[in-house]
Amino acid sequence: MSTVMLENESSAADQDLSEAPAIEKASYRTVGEIESANPIMSARDVQVFYGDKHAIIDVNLDIGANEVVAMIGPSGCGKSTFLRCLNRMNDTIDGCRVEGAITLDGADIYDKRMDVVPLRARVGMVFQKPNPFPKSIFENVAYGPRIHGLARDKYDLDEIVHTSLEKAGLLNEVKDRLDSPGTGLSGGQQQRLCIARAIAVSPEVILMDEPCSALDPIATAKIEELIDELRENYTIAIVTHSMQQAARVSQRTAYFHLGKLIEVGETSQIFTNPRHKLTEDYITGRFG
Amino acid sequence: MSEITEGHIVRRFDGDLAKLHQKILEMGGLAADQVSRAVHAVIQGDREALAQVVSRDHLINESETGADAMVARLFAQRQPMGIDLRVVLAFSKVITELERAGDEAKRIAELGIQLYSPRAGANARALLCDVTNMGELASNLMRLSLEALDHLDAEAAANVILAHRRLDAEFQSCFRRLATYIMEDSRNVGDSVNVLLVTKSLERIGDNANHMAAHTIYMVEGKDVRHLSVEEMDRKLAEGPATISSPGTR
Numbered sequence: 001m002s003t004v005m006l007e008n009e010s011s012a013a014d015q016d017l018s019e020a021p022a023i024e025k026a027s028y029r030t031v032g033e034i035e036s037a038n039p040i041m042s043a044r045d046v047q048v049f050y051g052d053k054h055a056i057i058d059v060n061l062d063i064g065a066n067e068v069v070a071m072i073g074p075s076g077c078g079k080s081t082f083l084r085c086l087n088r089m090n091d092t093i094d095g096c097r098v099e100g101a102i103t104l105d106g107a108d109i110y111d112k113r114m115d116v117v118p119l120r121a122r123v124g125m126v127f128q129k130p131n132p133f134p135k136s137i138f139e140n141v142a143y144g145p146r147i148h149g150l151a152r153d154k155y156d157l158d159e160i161v162h163t164s165l166e167k168a169g170l171l172n173e174v175k176d177r178l179d180s181p182g183t184g185l186s187g188g189q190q191q192r193l194c195i196a197r198a199i200a201v202s203p204e205v206i207l208m209d210e211p212c213s214a215l216d217p218i219a220t221a222k223i224e225e226l227i228d229e230l231r232e233n234y235t236i237a238i239v240t241h242s243m244q245q246a247a248r249v250s251q252r253t254a255y256f257h258l259g260k261l262i263e264v265g266e267t268s269q270i271f272t273n274p275r276h277k278l279t280e281d282y283i284t285g286r287f288g
Numbered sequence: 289m290s291e292i293t294e295g296h297i298v299r300r301f302d303g304d305l306a307k308l309h310q311k312i313l314e315m316g317g318l319a320a321d322q323v324s325r326a327v328h329a330v331i332q333g334d335r336e337a338l339a340q341v342v343s344r345d346h347l348i349n350e351s352e353t354g355a356d357a358m359v360a361r362l363f364a365q366r367q368p369m370g371i372d373l374r375v376v377l378a379f380s381k382v383i384t385e386l387e388r389a390g391d392e393a394k395r396i397a398e399l400g401i402q403l404y405s406p407r408a409g410a411n412a413r414a415l416l417c418d419v420t421n422m423g424e425l426a427s428n429l430m431r432l433s434l435e436a437l438d439h440l441d442a443e444a445a446a447n448v449i450l451a452h453r454r455l456d457a458e459f460q461s462c463f464r465r466l467a468t469y470i471m472e473d474s475r476n477v478g479d480s481v482n483v484l485l486v487t488k489s490l491e492r493i494g495d496n497a498n499h500m501a502a503h504t505i506y507m508v509e510g511k512d513v514r515h516l517s518v519e520e521m522d523r524k525l526a527e528g529p530a531t532i533s534s535p536g537t538r
Contacts, residue, residue, distance in 0.1 A: 244367055271369050273510035283369040286295045 028058070031276045032265035036064030036252075040204055040235045041086060041123075046100035048081050048090065048259075055081050057259040059100075063205065068227060068236040070250035070267065072243060074282065077256040079239045083207050086237060087123035088116050104204070121148050124198030128210040130190030132182030132197075137174050140182040140193055141165060144201040160200055167233075168196035169226050188219025195226065199234075206230065208238040212245065224249050243283055247271045255279045292440050292508065293375055301366050305375065308358045312379055312386070315351040316434040319386040322348065322393035323430055323493055327423030330400035330486060331416060338404075341397035348390035355383045371507070378507040382437065382500050389430065389496040392489040399486050403479060412479040415469065418462040419486055425455045426490040429497035436501055442508040446525060448501035450518055455494035462487045 039062035048056035056078045063069050063086075071079040081090065088109060090096045102109050109119055121144065132140050141161040144150075151157035161178075165171040170192040174185070182193050191211060198206055208227075212220040227236060227249045240246050246253050247267060254264040255278070263276040274280045281287050293305040322341055329337035359380045362368065368376050403412045429448055436444035466484045469476045502514045505525070513521040 243369055247369070272373055274370050280370045281295075284372045285297050285301065285369075287297065 028260055030060060030261045031263040031279075034060045034062060034261075034264055036062035036067070038065040039063060040065050040105065041237075042101075042103045043082070043085070044101045044103075046082070046085060046098065046102060048078070048085060048099075049095075049097040050093070051095040055259050056085070059261045061254060061261060061264060063235055063237055064252075065235055066231055066233075067252060068231055068238060068250040070246035070253045071237065071239045071256060072241075072246050072253060072282070073256035074287070075241075078259040079254075079256045080209055082256065082261075083209055083237060083239050086205070086207055087120050087125055089120075089125065091116065118148070121201040122203055123205040123207060124201065124203035125207045125209070126191070126194050126198055126211045129214050130187060130194050132185070132190050132193050134181065134183055136179045137165075137182050137185070137193060138178040141196050141200045144197060148201050150201060161196075164196040164200040165193075167199050167230070168192045169222060169229070170196055186219070188215050188222055191215060191219070191223060192226065195223075195230075199230075203234060205235045205237065208236060210239055210241060213241060220245070243271070255282065257282070292371060296372075298366075301372075304358075304362055304366065305372070308355065308362065308376070308379055311351070311355045311358060312382055313434065313438055315348065315355060315383065315386050316430075316437065318348055318351060319389045319393070320427070320430045320434060322390050323396075324423075324427045326393040326396040326400070327419065327427055327490070330396055330403070331420055331423065333400075333404050333413065335401060335404050338397040338400045342394055342401075345390055345394040348387055352383055352387040356380070359383070371510070374507045374510060378503040381503050385496040385500045385503070389493050392493045392496070396486050396489045399482050399489070403482050403486075408479055408482075411469075411476055412483070415466070415476075415479055415483040416486075418465060418483065419490070422455065422458050422462060422487050422490045425451075425458060426493040426497070429455060429494050433497035433500045433504075436504050440504065440508050442505045442525070445501035445504040445508075446513075446521065449498055449505075449513070449521060452494055452498040452501075453518065455491060459487055459491040459494075 041063040043059055043061045046056055046059045047054065059078075059082055061069075061082075071083060073079045084090045085098055085102060086109075088098075090098060098110060104119070104123060108114070109123075133143065135143070138161055141164050142151075142157050145157060145160045151160055162171060162175075165174065170189060173189060174180075174193075182190065185193060191214075195206070195211075212223050215223065224245065227238070230236060238246075238249065250267045252264060253267045253270040255262045255270065255274075255276070257278050263270065263274060263279045265275070269275075270279065271283060274283060293309065294302045296302050322344060325337060326341045328334075329341065359376060362376050366372070402408065403416065429452060432444065432451070433448045435441075436448060463484065466480045466487075470480045499514070502512075505511060505513050509525065511524050511527075513524055516524065
């Protein structure tokens with residue numbers, strides 16, 4: 001099992017953690033089908049620690065090709081932490097330790113030989129708040145392909161930028177002002193610009209961490225429509241606080257609670273007939 | 289109101305569901321009353337009571353529109369999920385079943401008025417002996433189904449589905465007897481057909497009670513037992529509860 005820090009590897013950090021209170025591991029089983037017929041990413045026995053806090057406990061989940069997987073759960077349940085494990089965004093957090101195996105197309109993304117820069121191109125990310133670079137709309141999209149060497153020449157780069165903006169449903173709104181600053185767009189447009197930026201480097205998977213929470217209902221509807229269209233070419237994992245959004249955009253839904261993946265299943269089943277009481281209490285608004 | 293529909297953080301949601309449940313039970317009481325009044329009046333030959341059943345049908349129709357509006361408001365305001373979604377969906381279907389049962393009661397009353405008209409044949413009253421047993425069965429099924437709905441009791445609802453078979457068997461038996469009357473004497477055709485239509489309405493009321501019971505099971509257990517044989521239903525219900533409260537261990 002490859003991990004960021006192997007479980008049996010003796011290190012100072014491990015020594016410190018070994019003195020932390022024992023946290024019950026592997027004491028539960030996720031309800032529902034964790035496996036996918038055609039998995040692009042697979043997480044097995046994933047544990048995440050922030051110092052001595054056990055944030056993710058023994059999570060197993062496949063993310064299948066061309067599907068949208070929604071991750072829901074109350075604040076602090078670990079859904080965003082798990083999402084960030086999928087492209088090693090947690091590497092940047094001091095004291096964060098990931099155990100277990102996460103594979104992309106069968107290759108362990110926590111393998112020491114795995115370069116995180118191309119990994120994050122293959123597994124792109126869209127954040128809660130739109131975060132365009134303080135550059136032009138064109139440059140926002142062109143930046144990724146340029147640093148990854150995906151464009152042979154200027155025409156090729158133009159083509160990538162236009163195609164990405166079109167796929168993100170933004171081209172018609174900005175084609176006459178590609179030199180304008182990305183930060184001058186509306187919130188919804190900025191978020192679609194961020195999606196175009198992620199698409200520009202031809203990812204296989206797009207991770208979305210509450211991508212609509214800062215947007216109005218119309219901008220949200222456009223992003224949701226976009227997610228549905230993007231599913232044809234990409235695999236999407238989305239963290240959302242809106243259960244209606246999870247119900248609308250995803251094919252599978254995973255419910256997290258206190259760091260555990262409690263239940264995963266077809267979205268229609270989760271929202272009409274959840275099998276676990278905790279899932280039911282959450283989706284029916286009986287606790288938050 | 290059952291704990292199934294309580295415990296929301298937004299307590300007004302509990303109140304909304306309780307009000308809808310109450311409204312449906314009131315509508316159910318009205319429908320069950322119409323059915324038993326129609327059956328009783330048709331057996332007794334009480335034309336005045338039959339006319340009253342016909343004139344009271346609008347009360348059920350008004351109840352239906354009121355309850356439907358509550359359902360629409362609940363969907364719009366609360367966007368129910370999980371068991372709440374099943375409860376509101378099932379309540380909505382129960383409203384339709386009750387309205388249809390009310391329509392059948394009205395039809396029975398209208399047929400009764402014809403059977404006791406001066407133009408009816410001499411045998412009309414004799415033919416109605418079949419209605420007594422079926423009427424009692426249908427009224428009972430309606431009452432038991434409403435009780436299961438009142439307590440959101442899936443087991444009681446499953447018993448209604450089981451008991452419904454007796455009404456079906458009784459209807460087949462009535463059908464054969466009435467067909468024999470028609471074959472014996474063609475002058476019996478008009479009255480026999482009217483009595484047959486009364487029994488058919490009773491059979492439909494049994495179906496309404498049966499469907500309501502299936503909706504109750506769906507909301508409580510999350511299992512759709514419509515269109516299943518009793519044996520298949522038993523197997524499905526034995527598969528275990530819809531939700532589990534603690535994860536299993538590895």
